[in-house]
Amino acid sequence: MDAFECIKTKLDVREFSAEDVPVEIRSKVLEAARLSGTGLNTQHWRFILVDNKQNLKTLAEDSTSGSWVRGANFAIIVLTNAEYSFHLIDAGRVAQNMQLAAWNHKVGSGLFTGIREEKIRSDFEIPNELSPTIIVGFGYPARKLTGKRKDRMPLEKLV
Numbered sequence: 001m002d003a004f005e006c007i008k009t010k011l012d013v014r015e016f017s018a019e020d021v022p023v024e025i026r027s028k029v030l031e032a033a034r035l036s037g038t039g040l041n042t043q044h045w046r047f048i049l050v051d052n053k054q055n056l057k058t059l060a061e062d063s064t065s066g067s068w069v070r071g072a073n074f075a076i077i078v079l080t081n082a083e084y085s086f087h088l089i090d091a092g093r094v095a096q097n098m099q100l101a102a103w104n105h106k107v108g109s110g111l112f113t114g115i116r117e118e119k120i121r122s123d124f125e126i127p128n129e130l131s132p133t134i135i136v137g138f139g140y141p142a143r144k145l146t147g148k149r150k151d152r153m154p155l156e157k158l159v
């Protein structure tokens, strides 16, 4: 898909079908993460791939705003090193790259940032020096996105 078309048509998805995402597409999503740029090329992020039903349920319980992740085919916990002042920017860039790489293959995704930090740390054995910053859930959309539109302000209000 053309890059602009991919950006234009991608919507956050929170309801997923039961169809498995092929492992090659999942690898592309992870590769898109790896290829993302970070401040000073520090590459401080690390990723936890969550792809079994029980762990997805645990992840949903570790969230305050992403219980929908329970229905995802897989999810990626983005860990960043908060000692870098730009770590949240790095997390956002990597999340967007993964989402667009997935959407290029018609795989939908949503993200959440409402995280019960202590619980997720112990459930997923997150190292102390890294912070769970964003979680992105992936899967084929439960229904067609046709008809759904982006609700965005016009450019003349923004520029």
Ligand SMILES: Cc1cc2nc3c(=O)[nH]c(=O)nc-3n(C[C@H](O)[C@H](O)[C@H](O)COP(=O)(O)O)c2cc1C
Binding pocket: 010, 011, 012, 013, 014, 065, 066, 110, 111, 112, 113, 114, 149, 150, 151
């Ligand atoms: C920084 C950030 C934090 C977000 N946190 C959450 C969240 O905690 N839970 C959730 O379901 N969606 C979350 N979202 C998704 C937004 O709600 C979504 O991007 C926005 O509603 C636009 O969706 P659309 O592209 O489908 O129109 C977050 C998005 C961003 C960029």
